Amino acid sequence: MRIVKILIKKELSNALNSWTLYVGLMVFFCICGFYCWMSDAGVFAHDLASMTPCFNVIKWIFIFILPAFAMRSIAEEKRYGTLEFLLTKPIRTNQLIAGKFLTLVAFVIIILILTLPYYFTMIYLGDTDSGQALCGYMGLLLAGTAYGSISLFSSSVSRNSISAFLLGFILILIFQFFFGMISEITNNYILSEIFLYLSIDEHLDPLLRGIVDSRDLIYFLSLSAIFLFLTRMSIVKMRY
Amino acid sequence: MDVVVENISKTFGTQKAVDNVSFSVRKGEVLGILGPNGAGKTTIMRIITGFLFAGSGNVFINDLPINKNAYKLKHYIGYLSENNPLYEEMNVIDLLKFIANIHNIPRYKIPTRVLDMIRICGLENEKHKTIRELSKGYKQRVGLAQALIHEPEIIILDEPTTGLDPNQIVDIRELIKEIGKEKTIILSSHILAEIEATCNRVIILNKGKIVANGTSSELRSTNGMKTLHIRLEGGNINDMYNAFSKIENVKFVDILDNDRISIQVDTETDIEKDIFDLCNRFKWYIKELSPIEKGLEDIFRQLTQN
Numbered sequence: 001m002r003i004v005k006i007l008i009k010k011e012l013s014n015a016l017n018s019w020t021l022y023v024g025l026m027v028f029f030c031i032c033g034f035y036c037w038m039s040d041a042g043v044f045a046h047d048l049a050s051m052t053p054c055f056n057v058i059k060w061i062f063i064f065i066l067p068a069f070a071m072r073s074i075a076e077e078k079r080y081g082t083l084e085f086l087l088t089k090p091i092r093t094n095q096l097i098a099g100k101f102l103t104l105v106a107f108v109i110i111i112l113i114l115t116l117p118y119y120f121t122m123i124y125l126g127d128t129d130s131g132q133a134l135c136g137y138m139g140l141l142l143a144g145t146a147y148g149s150i151s152l153f154s155s156s157v158s159r160n161s162i163s164a165f166l167l168g169f170i171l172i173l174i175f176q177f178f179f180g181m182i183s184e185i186t187n188n189y190i191l192s193e194i195f196l197y198l199s200i201d202e203h204l205d206p207l208l209r210g211i212v213d214s215r216d217l218i219y220f221l222s223l224s225a226i227f228l229f230l231t232r233m234s235i236v237k238m239r240y
Numbered sequence: 241m242d243v244v245v246e247n248i249s250k251t252f253g254t255q256k257a258v259d260n261v262s263f264s265v266r267k268g269e270v271l272g273i274l275g276p277n278g279a280g281k282t283t284i285m286r287i288i289t290g291f292l293f294a295g296s297g298n299v300f301i302n303d304l305p306i307n308k309n310a311y312k313l314k315h316y317i318g319y320l321s322e323n324n325p326l327y328e329e330m331n332v333i334d335l336l337k338f339i340a341n342i343h344n345i346p347r348y349k350i351p352t353r354v355l356d357m358i359r360i361c362g363l364e365n366e367k368h369k370t371i372r373e374l375s376k377g378y379k380q381r382v383g384l385a386q387a388l389i390h391e392p393e394i395i396i397l398d399e400p401t402t403g404l405d406p407n408q409i410v411d412i413r414e415l416i417k418e419i420g421k422e423k424t425i426i427l428s429s430h431i432l433a434e435i436e437a438t439c440n441r442v443i444i445l446n447k448g449k450i451v452a453n454g455t456s457s458e459l460r461s462t463n464g465m466k467t468l469h470i471r472l473e474g475g476n477i478n479d480m481y482n483a484f485s486k487i488e489n490v491k492f493v494d495i496l497d498n499d500r501i502s503i504q505v506d507t508e509t510d511i512e513k514d515i516f517d518l519c520n521r522f523k524w525y526i527k528e529l530s531p532i533e534k535g536l537e538d539i540f541r542q543l544t545q546n
Binding site: 002003006010014017018080081082084085087088089090091092239240 | 286289290291292293311312314315317319321323325326327328329330338339341342343344
């Protein structure tokens with residue numbers, strides 16, 4: 001855990017020293033704030049003090065922002081040779097991946113914490129369902145970790161950050177959008193159920209609405225675990 | 241700590257980068273690895289550091305196989321890789337602290353070790369700069385500093401003097417020699433003079449195979465032939481050429497000047513007596529008889545040219 005902590009500290013400090021993070025966060029809050037408070041789908045348009053509009057927009061922004069944040073993490077290390085630099089030090093592949101992954105999780109947590117003022121404003125404005133809000137945050141955290149692991153895998157199989165971003169974005173879109181779509185258009189019941197189960201939306205929507213089901217939690221955790229395992233495979237394969 | 245490389249092979253796609261290579265390096269020894277581009281030097285170093293896995297064979301460090309004890313053994317290894325990859329956005333002190341932390345150097349010792357390495361590697365004026373701002377030579381020094389910060393028992397340096405100016409090269413060579421008295425050092429270089437100046441033993445690689453292994457003087461002598469330059473007086477150079485050509489053990493004769501010839505004989509042969517007898521017979525006076533030592537460069541070229 002000591003090594004993982006050192007790696008997280010290094011990754012976070014590098015990220016916080018880079019202006020791109022702040023630009024990304026600014027864009028995030030502009031979109032989130034506009035959608036939440038000023039758009040037709042926002043709080044005032046429906047006259048309802050609910051975090052749902054906010055959660056819905058965060059969910060979509062995560063699809064862009066997490067591959068963007070993760071795209072450099074392994075692809076650039078490979079490109080500039082710093083992966084060799086790290087892996088010739090007493091660092092295990094698992095520790096390296098854990099360091100990178102937990103940095104992404106920390107990033108997701110930071111974003112979610114920064115949206116807490118929205119929640120407190122909602123409480124001030126009306127009768128907000130706090131249970132639902134808590135579930136929503138949990139859902140977004142789980143979805144964020146799953147997106148993060150997918151993005152990390154994309155970064156590990158790509159040679160540069162642009163291709164890492166595109167691959168991560170496409171893979172997340174497939175899980176977020178296309179599996180659900182295929183499930184709707186297919187006539188085969190079993191296939192439809194399989195694709196429906198694979199769809200992130202199918203598991204995230206209940207959480208955003210305040211319904212906690214262990215199957216959804218297992219889905220997100222296993223999705224993250226599978227992509228972290230694939231990331232490990234990709235790094236180990238490179239060393240063979 | 242001793243490093244034993246046992247029959248390692250490594251293939252990338254269809255290309256065999258390392259082919260059944262074995263050697264060992266003992267504590268207090270500086271081993272130089274020479275070879276043309278693509279000979280497998282870097283691959284061997286990467287396998288010893290545990291970054292790459294060997295296709296077959298293994299590396300033993302103090303009798304422990306690297307493939308099963310990589311995490312433990314990496315604590316004893318300091319590695320400067322060929323391209324010297326560093327985190328460009330970090331400053332020198334932060335980078336060295338980061339590496340010191342990874343090597344689990346006690347927290348209270350880290351500032352001293354970092355400052356020691358900055359002093360030893362001559363980075364005093366650059367310590368607050370980010371790596372991106374440094375010249376290639378200073379980056380190389382940072383690379384060396386990070387490789388040495390945890391006082392490793394085994395130091396592996398892939399082209400350590402690349403990008404350094406002549407003064408820096410001399411400094412680094414002295415540093416390697418000094419450290420090499422107590423540690424195990426493996427270094428590769430294209431600069432043959434550097435290998436001769438710093439290494440106790442040399443390995444020459446070609447196409448992934450070891451083609452020579454020994455001290456510089458051993459390599460010169462095992463080359464098989466020795467060359468003698470002879471200056472004579474009192475005769476015609478063509479007669480001399482013909483006479484020397486007829487000596488049984490002389491493999492090659494060449495006219496260098498109108499009174500000087502060069503002959504090549506087997507290293508084992510005692511040719512001097514035959515030369516004296518010949519000169520005595522023809523009443524030639526020997527003005528010069530000098531053995532010509534082959535440089536490492538000649539041997540390298542001879543062994544690695546296809």
